Amino acid sequence: MTFNRLEHFLRGEILLALAPADGSSAPGPSGVLLTLQERHPTLTENDFHLHVDLLESRGLVRAQRAANNIPYVLNTTAEGREAAADFARKREDRVARVRQLQDEYLQWLYVEIEHEDRSPTPDDYLATTPSFYGLPYTDRELLKAGARLRDAGFITGPETDQYDAPLRPALTVKGRRTIELKHSVHDEAPSAPSIHNYVGANANVNFGDNVTQNMTVSAPWADEARAFLDAVAQAAPTLPEDLRADIELRVEDARRGIAEQQPSKVKAAIEGMQSFLSAATSGALGSILAAQVPALLSLLG
Known part of the structure; x- marks a missing residue:
């Protein structure tokens, strides 16, 4: 049984209440309902019975019912106790x-x-x-x-x-x-791309003739660009909303250029930043531009 929406959580809580982890006696249906209503005040008696009906239809509980079809005794099955334990494990993660x-x-x-x-x-x-x-x-x-x-x-x-x-x-x-893009905030950031170096016979290396070398490059310009972009990202919140949005777009473009090992793409993004911030002669961002941009652009070629 999966638990991925509030109604599923309620069913999981019903199973937990009916199968106490400490082995103690389970309360009756009315006791379970009162316990749940303390945490979920909007839970009605009718909704509770609907949840019990569904659990019973899935073979997770057995119910003894009165003439009006209201359960007065509820017991978990082996499958129900297994589902309760699974719910408890997931909840405690x-x-x-x-x-x-x-x-x-x-x-x-x-x-x-x-x-x-x-x-x-x-x-x-x-x-x-x-x-x-x-x-x-x-x-x-x-x-x-x-x-x-x-x-x-x-x-x-x-x-x-x-x-x-x-x-x-x-x-x-x-x-x-x-x-x-329907990503999680925990998705891994793209790693530096793998590139191929094709080494000819006259190359001054020891790999032999016409060898293909797979390698990941970390160029000095990339480290300098990352440090610059990190500083810009930290200072950007001080800018007006419209200007900040433009800067953040160019920061993302530059980061992609670094990941793709394309200094020309990084340079274009930083030059775009510079044109938007030509008036920023004071403050944190102005200081960053004045001190770092010329040398960085020169390094990018």
């Missing part, structure tokens, strides 16, 4: 909980910002009662998720000394593309 929150928070932000044209806050997200296998996320967990999404370049926004994560998160280009 702390790593999966952290990873899922980051993905779901970014997805929610995308809908709120791009579709609903809102300026959402972390409190707005918590008001939707998001959860992992039915266990709600905490304020502290969301703060950490917001900080990690910010540090990884998916979101940006104002912060305070009391809240070390964006209070009104805005999506970066990377954040929007991650959602639109």
